[in-house]
Amino acid sequence: xxxxxxxxxxxxxxxxxxxxxxxxxxxxxxxxxxxxxxxxxxxxxxxxxxxxxxxxxxxxxxxxxxxxxxxxxxxxxxxxxxxxxxxxxxxxxxxxxxxxxxxxxxxxxxxxxxxxxxxxxxxxxxxxxxxxxxxxxxxxxxxxxxxxxxxxxxxxxxxxxxxxxxxxxxxxxxxxxxxxxxxxxxxxxxxxxxxxxxxxxxxxxxxxxxxxxxxxxxxxxxxxxxxxxxxxxxxxxxxxxxxxxxxxxxxxxxxxxxxxxxxxxxxxxxxxxxxxxxxxxxxxxxxxxxxxxxxxxxxxxxxxxxxxxxxxxxxxxxxxxxxxxxxxxxxxxxxxxxxxxxxxxxxxxxxxxxxxxxxxxxxxxxxxxxxxxxxxxxxxxxxxxxxxxxxxxxxxxxxxxxxxxxxxxxxxxxxxxxxxxxxxxxxxxxxxxxxxxxxxxxxxxxxxxxxxxxxxxxxxxxxxxxxxxxxxxxxxxxxxxxxxxxxxxxxxxxxxxxxxxxxxxxxxxxxxxxxxxxxxxxxxxxxxxxxxxxxxxxxxxxxxxxxxxxxxxxxxxxxxxxxxxxxxxxxxxxxxxxxxxxxxxxxxxxxxxxxxxxxxxxxxxxxxxxxxxxxxxxxxxxxxxxxxxxxxxxxxxxxxxxxxxx
Numbered sequence: 001x002x003x004x005x006x007x008x009x010x011x012x013x014x015x016x017x018x019x020x021x022x023x024x025x026x027x028x029x030x031x032x033x034x035x036x037x038x039x040x041x042x043x044x045x046x047x048x049x050x051x052x053x054x055x056x057x058x059x060x061x062x063x064x065x066x067x068x069x070x071x072x073x074x075x076x077x078x079x080x081x082x083x084x085x086x087x088x089x090x091x092x093x094x095x096x097x098x099x100x101x102x103x104x105x106x107x108x109x110x111x112x113x114x115x116x117x118x119x120x121x122x123x124x125x126x127x128x129x130x131x132x133x134x135x136x137x138x139x140x141x142x143x144x145x146x147x148x149x150x151x152x153x154x155x156x157x158x159x160x161x162x163x164x165x166x167x168x169x170x171x172x173x174x175x176x177x178x179x180x181x182x183x184x185x186x187x188x189x190x191x192x193x194x195x196x197x198x199x200x201x202x203x204x205x206x207x208x209x210x211x212x213x214x215x216x217x218x219x220x221x222x223x224x225x226x227x228x229x230x231x232x233x234x235x236x237x238x239x240x241x242x243x244x245x246x247x248x249x250x251x252x253x254x255x256x257x258x259x260x261x262x263x264x265x266x267x268x269x270x271x272x273x274x275x276x277x278x279x280x281x282x283x284x285x286x287x288x289x290x291x292x293x294x295x296x297x298x299x300x301x302x303x304x305x306x307x308x309x310x311x312x313x314x315x316x317x318x319x320x321x322x323x324x325x326x327x328x329x330x331x332x333x334x335x336x337x338x339x340x341x342x343x344x345x346x347x348x349x350x351x352x353x354x355x356x357x358x359x360x361x362x363x364x365x366x367x368x369x370x371x372x373x374x375x376x377x378x379x380x381x382x383x384x385x386x387x388x389x390x391x392x393x394x395x396x397x398x399x400x401x402x403x404x405x406x407x408x409x410x411x412x413x414x415x416x417x418x419x420x421x422x423x424x425x426x427x428x429x430x431x432x433x434x435x436x437x438x439x440x441x442x443x444x445x446x447x448x449x450x451x452x453x454x455x456x457x458x459x460x461x462x463x464x465x466x467x468x469x470x471x472x473x474x475x476x477x478x479x480x481x482x483x484x485x486x487x488x489x490x491x492x493x494x495x496x497x498x499x500x501x502x503x504x505x506x507x508x509x510x511x512x513x514x515x516x517x518x519x520x521x522x523x524x525x526x527x528x529x530x531x532x533x534x535x536x537x538x539x540x541x542x543x544x545x546x547x548x549x550x551x552x553x554x555x556x557x558x559x560x561x562x563x564x565x566x567x568x569x570x571x572x573x574x575x576x577x578x579x580x581x582x583x584x585x586x587x588x589x590x591x592x593x594x595x596x597x598x599x600x601x602x603x604x605x606x607x608x609x610x611x612x613x614x615x616x617x618x619x620x621x622x623x624x625x626x627x628x629x630x631x632x633x634x635x636x637x638x639x640x641x642x643x644x645x646x
Contacts, residue, residue: 032094033082040079043099047073051110052103053117056125059097065125066117068110072101088323092125108362111355115335127332128319135341136172137164138179140228145218146193146211147225149185151176163232165341167304167312175311177207181264182239183228184209184216206261233307240266286346290388291330292396296322299399300333301392303384306344313388315395317449327353334359334373343367349375350385406448409563413500416552416560417544419526423499424448428571430504431461431473441477442575445498446567456574457481470505471512478516486520498525504568506531510545530568542568592616595641597634605629606638617642 052072056065069075079085079093104110118126139152141160151172156162166172179185186193186208188200193212202208209216209224216224227239247262288303298321304311316337321329331353343363353359356373363371376382410422426446431439441459445452459477489496503509510529517525529545542565544552554561592603592613609627610616616624616638624635 033090036093036096037080037082039097040076040093040099043101044073044076044080047076047101048103049073050103051105051107052101053110053113054102055100055117055121056092056096056123057098057100058095061098063117063121063123064092064095065123066114066121068107068114070107070110072103086323088125107358108365111335111358111362112366115339118332119336119339124320127321127324127329127336129333129336130317130319135165135167136169137162137166138172138175138232139163140185140225140232144190146186146221148187148190148193149176149179149228150187161229161232162342163306164311165304167302167314171312179228179231180207182231183224185224185228186211188212206264284346285344286348287344288348288384288388289330289334290350290385290392291326292389292392293326294393294396295400297396297400298326298329299392299396300330301388301395302337303388305384313391315392315399317399327351331355331359335362338363338366343371345369345371347371347373348381348385349373350389351375402450403448406450409560410448412560413563416554417500417526417528417546419500421499422448425452425495425498426500426502426567427498428502428504428567429474429477430568430571430575431470431477432575439473440575441473442571443477443481444567444571444574446570451570458574470509474503474505474509474512475516478513479520482517482520482522486522501525501527502564502567502571503527503529504571505529506543507545507549510547514547530564595638597637602629602634 049071051068051070053066053068054072054076055063056067058064067075076099079089079096082090082093085093102113104113118128122128134153137152139150139158139160139162141148141150141158143159147160151169152158152162164172166175176187180187180202184207187202188208196212199210199213199215200208203210203215209221211218211221227242230239243262243266247259247266250256250259250262284305285307286305288305290301292299292301298318300316300318301313302316303313316333318329318333330349330351334347334349343366347360347363349356352375353373356375360371360373363373376385407422413419414422424447428444428446429441431441439461441461443457443459445455459480461473461476485497488494501513503513506529510527513527513529517523517527527547531543531545532541541556542553542561544554544564546552554564592598592606598606605628606616607613610619610623619639621635621639624630624638625632627635630638
């Protein structure tokens with residue numbers, strides 16, 4: 001801290017020195033503390049008393065913490081009163097070297113912006129929603145005469161009605177199956193729909209009304225769509241009454257086959273009502289959240305209720321929750337959760353939140369309608385909250401039991417492979433190709449909490465690979481991976497460097513990997529090769545190759561062996577999936593995609609006229625000019641692309 005930044009008043013100076021001594025005892029270096037306080041005070045000089053969001057940044061510019069405030073100056077000033085800060089924030093102040101300030105019109109806007117920035121930067125001192133995988137929805141499209149119903153994830157660019165969120169893909173699949181049985185809506189793509197000449201299998205098993213071949217009129221199909229909307233909105237009683245009436249009319253007209261169809265649909269509806277409906281009188285649409293805490297770990301259980309139907313539940317285990325009050329953890333979680341998911345009309349929680357009204361205001365602003373945040377005290381809603389809390393406690397117990405087992409496995413792994421300590425990050429590499437084509441590499445990551453799927457990486461092999469050259473593919477993958485690590489995290493401070501690398505292969509692959517790392521000056525990353533052993537394809541006969549020529553085999557019933565097999569199989573699954581996706585994409589592309597100015601319509605016109613992309617490539621200029629939709633200028637451009645002038 002410069003002289004100008006030190007406190008001048010004797011009592012203030014004495015207090016500051018006492019604070020510095022306190023931090024030294026607690027493991028915080030006083031010079032770092034002084035530099036952090038100086039950086040904050042420098043920002044305070046121009047800070048307004050307005051709502052806004054602030055970002056604390058370290059010397060590298062990485063975001064340490066994102067916070068919001070009703071009055072920025074007052075909130076940021078509190079960070080200079082270091083003796084009053086908890087230990088977690090003391091460490092943060094000691095690392096702070098700069099701040100970024102964004103002012104907003106209201107505190108609710110600041111709260112929304114805070115959640116957005118936390119999701120973007122994932123700061124180490126904020127509570128983080130670790131499970132950031134997008135939730136599945138059901139999309140009922142409205143941009144086609146015969147709307148399609150399908151599962152949807154991600155941005156909502158397609159025009160239509162979105163129903164969700166569902167807790168899992170399985171919940172969506174079961175609901176989609178019910179919709180197909182009940183309302184016979186199509187699930188096929190537009191291209192499949194446009195090219196049908198006879199009904200597909202779904203029509204034969206009574207899961208589609210076959211609008212593609214005119215088996216149902218547009219008006220009758222619209223009635224089915226209207227019934228599906230009522231069902232998804234929880235108004236299935238009217239649908240049930242209408243189906244019963246239609247069944248009775250068909251039976252009276254002695255059309256027993258049609259009556260049987262309505263009967264089957266009624267049975268399916270009754271089954272779905274019994275399996276999805278919960279006792280949530282008066283709730284209609286809402287999400288329920290309950291928190292359980294034990295031994296410093298927190299679980300938040302979420303229930304999703306839409307139209308009185310249970311659309312599933314999910315357990316969340318937020319990170320960076322140490323020394324943070326439980327109600328603050330839940331409040332931070334809610335804002336991050338609804339950063340991606342549209343808020344329902346009611347959000348029910350199991351405890352009072354200090355900023356419940358502010359959260360409700362922010363969520364209402366996001367949803368563009370009123371959203372209530374409430375803690376039920378009695379009745380059916382209270383019973384639902386109690387049920388959610390019990391689920392949270394049970395999920396936390398299971399998580400802790402799994403963590404204990406996982407910790408034991410990692411300790412045994414460290415002992416078996418002679419690692420200095422149980423690994424926090426394990427990287428497993430595998431390759432996939434067919435005779436050298438569409439070659440891909442894959443890396444999966446695992447740790448004490450299980451698989452870290454958001455850290456998985458795929459590598460498109462760019463170099464020319466001789467068919468069967470697994471060594472060449474492994475070389476490229478490892479060179480790219482560790483070159484990037486050396487560039488992005490040379491000090492190994494971000495936790496992205498592996499504590500153990502597993503290579504799918506035997507001694508040859510292991511030695512090749514060791515040579516690659518040695519070329520990059522890396523000699524302290526443990527590597528192990530996993531080979532299938534003398535009896536290929538027989539589980540439990542794997543041989544683990546270590547540097548120096550040592551080999552290890554584990555007993556066939558060893559829990560550690562099962563764990564290592566799971567790691568290898570997950571890498572293999574990811575590599576195969578990546579390769580298949582690349583191969584499928586290559587089957588739908590052609591050389592015409594590389595020609596400037598050729599879009600889907602012109603590409604389709606050329607292929608319809610010439611038959612194949614190879615014929616287009618070999619066509620004369622006159623032939624290209626005669627193709628429909630191709631001007632003379634475009635014909636010249638295509639011809640010149642495939643026949644460059646010397």
